[in-house]
Amino acid sequence: MIEKERVYVEPRITLLGAGPGDPDLISVKGVKALKTADVVIYDALVDEALLEYVPKGAPRVYVGNPSGDENFSQATVNQLMVDYAMNFGHVVRLKGGDLFVFGRGYEELDFAASYSVKTTIIPGISSAISVPGLQSIPVTHKGESDSLWILSGTDSRGHFNPELLDAARSKATVVVLLAYEYLHEITTLYKGLGKGRLPAAVIQNGSMKNEKVALGLVNTIEEVAEEVGIDSTGPVLLVFGQTVALHPEFGYISRFLNRKVYD
Secondary structure (H helix, E strand, O other): OOOOOOOOOOOEEEEEEOEOOOHHHOOHHHHHHHHOOOEEEEOOOOOHHHHHHOOOOOOEEEOOOOOOOHHHOHHHHHHHHHHHHHHHOEEEEEEOEOOOOOOOHHHHHHHHHHOOOEEEEEOOOOHHHHHHHHOOOOOOEOOOEOOEEEEEOEOOOOOEOOHHHHHHHOOOEEEEEOOHHHHHHHHHHHHHOOOOOOEEEEEEOOOOOOOEEEEEEOOOHHHHHHHOOOOOOOOEEEEEOHHHHHOOOHHHHHHHHOOOOOO
16 A cells, blocks of 8 residues: 655744734735635634635634633643644734734744744734724824823733833823723722823723723723623723823713813
């Protein structure tokens, strides 16, 4: 019996950011990568409409982990990514948002490098900037904010991020990801600094059809978020700063309070 000769495949990986959620916000270069994929490994926050670009027959491997299942730990994903590249060829690792903004993209890049697997980076639009922007909230604006803080709600040990206090003390726009469960603690920080009347926004499922937006002041934003039905079932982003007042509907809030919004 003659054994079939095994065809050599060149292992390579593309780390691809899918953007904040709306599938139309992926880059043209990202679409081209998907069209040449031999395998796609994708996360929970990726709109599956993007998989339509993937060639028929190419495996689509879901590693989304909304429930914290250890089967999809970062170590497991890293190994799957390399194993598929070694056996199939071109693996596209498709991740929500941008790879390097709390996306653990460098961990995957570093792991692939340890196996000498060639890796290409295709950035995605970060939700930290685009989601406020889609609501007409600039993260910087002349005369209002000259800088931007982007933080996670927790530090590397899973504890409340102590840098949030430093951010609250600044005059910068502050965007906090992965932190809705800490909204009360964060607003308490601002109130303790005398910034209870600072504009604030809470945005869930930004750029998607089921998007929810709460606008208010630090003093009121918890109640407003509850009123509009924001919960922990989808990605939530918090924004604090004077630029939030530039949202086209924020004026109604200011008039309702019958006073001007200050720091």
